[in-house]
Amino acid sequence: MANIILEMKQITKTFPGVKALDNVNLQVEESEIHALVGENGAGKSTLMNVLSGVYPFGTYEGDIIYKSEVCHFNDIKDSEALGIVIIHQELALVPYMTIAENMFLGNERGKSYKIDWDETNALAKKYLDIVGLQESPQTLIKDIGVGKQQLVEIAKALSKNAKLLILDEPTSSLNESDSKALLDLMLKLKYEHGLTSIIISHKLNEISYVADKITVIRDGSTIETLDKKVDDFSEPRIIKGMVGRELSDRFPKRENCVLDEIKMEVKNWNAYHPLYSERKVVDNVNFHVKKGEVLGIAGLMGAGRTELAMSIFGKSYGDNISGELYFDGKRVFLNSVTDAIKQKLAYVTEDRKGNGLILSNPIKVNTTLANLEGVSNHGIIDKDKEYAVAVEYKEKLKTKCPSVEQNVGNLSGGNQQKVLLAKWMFADPEILILDEPTRGIDVGAKYEIYCIINQLVSEGKSVIMISSEMPELLGMADRVYVMNEGKMVGELSKEEASQEKIMTMIIQSAGKKPLEVSTKEEK
Amino acid sequence: MSGRQFVTFLKKNTMILILLAVLVFFTLMTDGNMLSAMSVTSLISQNAYVFILATGMLLCILTGGNIDLSVGSIVCFAGAIGGFLLVKLQLPLIVAIIGILAVGILIGAFQGFWIAYVRIPPFIVTLAGMLAFRGLSNAVLGGKSIPVDDKYSTFLMLFGGGNECYVTDVFSFIGIEKFNVTCFALGILATAVFILTGLVSRNTKIKKGYEVENFVSFVIKEVFISIAILAITFRLSQYKGFPMVLIWVMIVVLIYGYITSNTTVGRYFYAVGGNEKATKLSGINTNKVYFLAYANMGLLAAVSSLVVVARLGSAQTTAGDSYEMDAIASCFIGGASAYGGIGTVPGVIIGATLIGVINMGMSLMNVDADYQKVVRGAVLLAAVIFDVVSKRGGKFIAKN
Numbered sequence: 001m002a003n004i005i006l007e008m009k010q011i012t013k014t015f016p017g018v019k020a021l022d023n024v025n026l027q028v029e030e031s032e033i034h035a036l037v038g039e040n041g042a043g044k045s046t047l048m049n050v051l052s053g054v055y056p057f058g059t060y061e062g063d064i065i066y067k068s069e070v071c072h073f074n075d076i077k078d079s080e081a082l083g084i085v086i087i088h089q090e091l092a093l094v095p096y097m098t099i100a101e102n103m104f105l106g107n108e109r110g111k112s113y114k115i116d117w118d119e120t121n122a123l124a125k126k127y128l129d130i131v132g133l134q135e136s137p138q139t140l141i142k143d144i145g146v147g148k149q150q151l152v153e154i155a156k157a158l159s160k161n162a163k164l165l166i167l168d169e170p171t172s173s174l175n176e177s178d179s180k181a182l183l184d185l186m187l188k189l190k191y192e193h194g195l196t197s198i199i200i201s202h203k204l205n206e207i208s209y210v211a212d213k214i215t216v217i218r219d220g221s222t223i224e225t226l227d228k229k230v231d232d233f234s235e236p237r238i239i240k241g242m243v244g245r246e247l248s249d250r251f252p253k254r255e256n257c258v259l260d261e262i263k264m265e266v267k268n269w270n271a272y273h274p275l276y277s278e279r280k281v282v283d284n285v286n287f288h289v290k291k292g293e294v295l296g297i298a299g300l301m302g303a304g305r306t307e308l309a310m311s312i313f314g315k316s317y318g319d320n321i322s323g324e325l326y327f328d329g330k331r332v333f334l335n336s337v338t339d340a341i342k343q344k345l346a347y348v349t350e351d352r353k354g355n356g357l358i359l360s361n362p363i364k365v366n367t368t369l370a371n372l373e374g375v376s377n378h379g380i381i382d383k384d385k386e387y388a389v390a391v392e393y394k395e396k397l398k399t400k401c402p403s404v405e406q407n408v409g410n411l412s413g414g415n416q417q418k419v420l421l422a423k424w425m426f427a428d429p430e431i432l433i434l435d436e437p438t439r440g441i442d443v444g445a446k447y448e449i450y451c452i453i454n455q456l457v458s459e460g461k462s463v464i465m466i467s468s469e470m471p472e473l474l475g476m477a478d479r480v481y482v483m484n485e486g487k488m489v490g491e492l493s494k495e496e497a498s499q500e501k502i503m504t505m506i507i508q509s510a511g512k513k514p515l516e517v518s519t520k521e522e523k
Numbered sequence: 524m525s526g527r528q529f530v531t532f533l534k535k536n537t538m539i540l541i542l543l544a545v546l547v548f549f550t551l552m553t554d555g556n557m558l559s560a561m562s563v564t565s566l567i568s569q570n571a572y573v574f575i576l577a578t579g580m581l582l583c584i585l586t587g588g589n590i591d592l593s594v595g596s597i598v599c600f601a602g603a604i605g606g607f608l609l610v611k612l613q614l615p616l617i618v619a620i621i622g623i624l625a626v627g628i629l630i631g632a633f634q635g636f637w638i639a640y641v642r643i644p645p646f647i648v649t650l651a652g653m654l655a656f657r658g659l660s661n662a663v664l665g666g667k668s669i670p671v672d673d674k675y676s677t678f679l680m681l682f683g684g685g686n687e688c689y690v691t692d693v694f695s696f697i698g699i700e701k702f703n704v705t706c707f708a709l710g711i712l713a714t715a716v717f718i719l720t721g722l723v724s725r726n727t728k729i730k731k732g733y734e735v736e737n738f739v740s741f742v743i744k745e746v747f748i749s750i751a752i753l754a755i756t757f758r759l760s761q762y763k764g765f766p767m768v769l770i771w772v773m774i775v776v777l778i779y780g781y782i783t784s785n786t787t788v789g790r791y792f793y794a795v796g797g798n799e800k801a802t803k804l805s806g807i808n809t810n811k812v813y814f815l816a817y818a819n820m821g822l823l824a825a826v827s828s829l830v831v832v833a834r835l836g837s838a839q840t841t842a843g844d845s846y847e848m849d850a851i852a853s854c855f856i857g858g859a860s861a862y863g864g865i866g867t868v869p870g871v872i873i874g875a876t877l878i879g880v881i882n883m884g885m886s887l888m889n890v891d892a893d894y895q896k897v898v899r900g901a902v903l904l905a906a907v908i909f910d911v912v913s914k915r916g917g918k919f920i921a922k923n
Contacts, residue, residue, distance in 0.1 A: 231625070289895040294897065314806070316803070316804055336676055336806070336808075337803065337804055337805070337806040337807075338806040338807075338808070340806070341805075341806040347803060347804065348799075354798075354800060354801075355798075355800045355801055355802050355804055356804070357798065358794055358797035358798045358801055358802070358864070359797070359798070360797050360864050360865060361793065361859075361864070362798050365790070365793075365794075369790075369794060369801075369802070369805045369807075370806060372787045372790060373787070376786075376787050379786050379787050379788060380785055380786055380787075381785050381786060381787060381790065383785065384727070384731055384733060387733050387734075388731075388733075396592075403734060405734070423805070440874075
């Protein structure tokens with residue numbers, strides 16, 4: 001048996017109200033590429049944050065044993081000192097600095113009062129050669145593409161004398177040829193430099209291409225570890241491990257209240273990224289939702305679901321938006337959020353703290369924000385009415401709070417979500433787009449949110465539910481669309497839908513790929 | 524009141540308590556001079572411009588801690604234009620007043636356009652405005668001042684300059700010696716209105732079954748404010764009476780106090796400062812909110828320039844120098860958040876009063892002018908440190 005370089009033993013990490021990791025075990029051998037797979041929110045990133053010291057020693061239970069020693073990391077510096085370097089999905093480079101400056105940021109060469117630029121550039125060149133990036137160290141980061149930036153991150157990690165490299169979704173923003181180059185670099189570093197890596201990825205084809213072992217994490221627990229030498233690395237096999245779980249009674253029953261009237265129809269919808277105008281984020285999407293229907297939209301993070309929803313919601317995201325939108329069969333044009341609200345469309349954001357609520361304001365202020373006209377007369381707010389409305393919704397949604405004068409920032413996630421829902425319900429929409437409505441809230445609150453959704457559709461409203469939790473979609477939706485890389489790649493009725501089918505649709509749509517992995521096409 | 528209620532009471536009213544403590548301190552140090560009739564009158568007349576500017580500055584700060592550096596220069600420039608219209612061109616008073624207000628709104632709208640629609644940082648736009656309008660004022664005035672003297676007594680009287688800038692004592696026939704009966708009558712009237720509205724709104728709330736504040740703290744608040752109104756008007760009556768300028772200050776404070784707490788537009792200022800993205804996604808035009816904040820600041824700078832010209836008795840090149848700093852400091856001392864979204868008009872008035880009291884107290888104690896600045900700086904820093912640290916839950920050092 002080869003050298004075990006890293007062992008994480010019975011790691012348990014609890015956030016307020018949520019157990020993110022529950023007795024997770026991970027063993028990594030020296031010079032192997034170890035993949036971590038699992039659904040969104042399964043706990044992969046949390047585990048890597050524990051390993052790299054983002055969550056310091058003492059905030060989790062269990063042991064990290066690195067090179068046969070138990071480690072107590074207090075911050076990232078501690079883990080980096082031992083050669084454990086993490087590269088996050090969001091690249092952490094400063095655009096207006098050169099490649100060399102970025103590589104040695106916080107780790108400057110020379111003396112603190114005099115940076116040795118010659119050494120900086122020479123060393124940068126050396127590591128750029130290792131990763132095979134043909135750029136001058138003096139080039140500004142903003143002038144190179146994302147693929148090359150990713151290579152700079154790896155070169156930066158190597159310059160810190162990395163022995164164990166952690167890559168979190170390294171190819172998520174890369175095109176196919178850049179992805180291939182990156183994966184080949186990982187293999188090269190493994191064979192030529194003996195580097196150990198841990199890779200987190202949703203792209204199973206890439207994982208079967210580079211990984212020696214795969215550890216599957218689900219709901220905060222390790223499910224299994226597959227070894228390339230003994231196990232089947234086919235996608236169905238991996239997917240089975242990722243999703244295999246029982247659907248229990250976590251969803252309230254609902255009478256079928258889908259009416260045969262199409263409420264909203266979206267045709268040939270396109271949207272481009274607001275900063276990188278050549279990147280198409282929503283690609284020719286068509287879908288419709290009926291009255292009284294819960295429509296689910298499945299997909300991985302970054303599939304373009306939020307972007308689709310926001311571009312429809314008064315063009316609040318994206319540039320160069322095109323396509324047709326019909327409400328009740330009539331063409332509508334929503335050029336601003338105000339238009340959208342007037343046409344009775346509501347978008348309940350996935351990011352309740354960032355985009356949804358004013359945390360420093362009381363519940364009642366948040367409840368009426370999207371429909372202040374509803375509690376005011378010629379621009380003068382009727383504060384008594386506002387209070388009454390807030391109390392009404394507080395009781396309707398069973399928000400737990402001492403009073404509606406309470407600041408939203410002091411509420412738990414589930415109750416914040418209810419205030420956010422209250423705000424949009426008070427705007428009196430006919431179509432509600434709920435983006436990840438149960439993210440980060442506990443099971444009890446989830447159940448109550450599902451009840452609210454049932455209540456809404458029973459009143460004849462249409463609900464579009466974007467969710468990365470597949471059981472939730474399967475449990476709640478009357479119909480599910482699957483989205484990937486900006487496109488709608490499939491539609492499933494409630495009866496047809498299953499986690500395996502959704503996953504397979506996602507993975508096959510990423511299909512036309514250069515890395516044909518042997519195990520996949522054989523069946 | 525239980526112990527915990529007492530602590531919340533203290534926390535809610537920290538600045539008032541500090542103001543009281545400071546008042547007591549200076550009264551003791553100046554053998555009561557601090558609270559003399561003359562001191563109270565000049566505290567109001569000297570600081571009228573701060574009250575007006577700070578009210579406008581609050582709206583800018585609410586939108587996200589944004590400040591307007593140009594107000595001092597706008598005060599000077601609008602005053603110069605006013606002096607020019609009134610004295611040089613001999614235009615009627617009303618034209619000059621409209622001219623001054625129009626200049627303020629135009630400048631405010633000009634700066635607001637760049638800030639709101641082009642999204643140039645407010646600091647830059649108003650810094651440019653501060654330089655440019657200071658220079659333009661000098662150009663308009665030709666480096667000299669334009670005296671607005673007794674020939675323009677209506678103007679002076681109306682905006683609180685000269686010797687006769689007090690509300691006429693219509694009850695002088697009662698003839699109490701050295702006592703302005705009208706002024707005190709106004710005070711009693713104001714107190715009565717204040718107590719009545721307080722009681723009525725509390726009663727309607729109870730009738731409709733809404734939550735009301737604790738009865739004891741309600742009474743304490745009513746009594747405290749009534750005493751304050753009566754005491755101030757009593758002192759004013761013993762001097763020359765009710766200063767005209769106080770009427771302008773009260774109009775501004777009441778209007779903006781109402782706008783910020785009771786109107787939809789007022790709510791938007793808080794919402795933008797609290798979370799701009801959430802506000803946008805709630806269908807509110809945030810560009811317009813920024814624009815209004817700065818256009819309005821220009822208007823209030825012009826109103827304040829009326830008061831300043833009247834008090835100085837001339838349009839001067841040095842008028843309004845560093846007024847922006849007084850206004851900004853008042854807001855932050857009065858509890859406005861440096862990140863926006865938090866702050867009230869009454870709070871700002873207390874902040875402005877605190878600065879005024881400290882200035883006056885130190886002058887009465889003959890503290891050197893240089894050291895007065897040091898003390899003001901220290902008070903500002905201390906107030907904001909207090910605000911930031913208490914919001915962080917009492918942790919003094921921020922997490923790295």
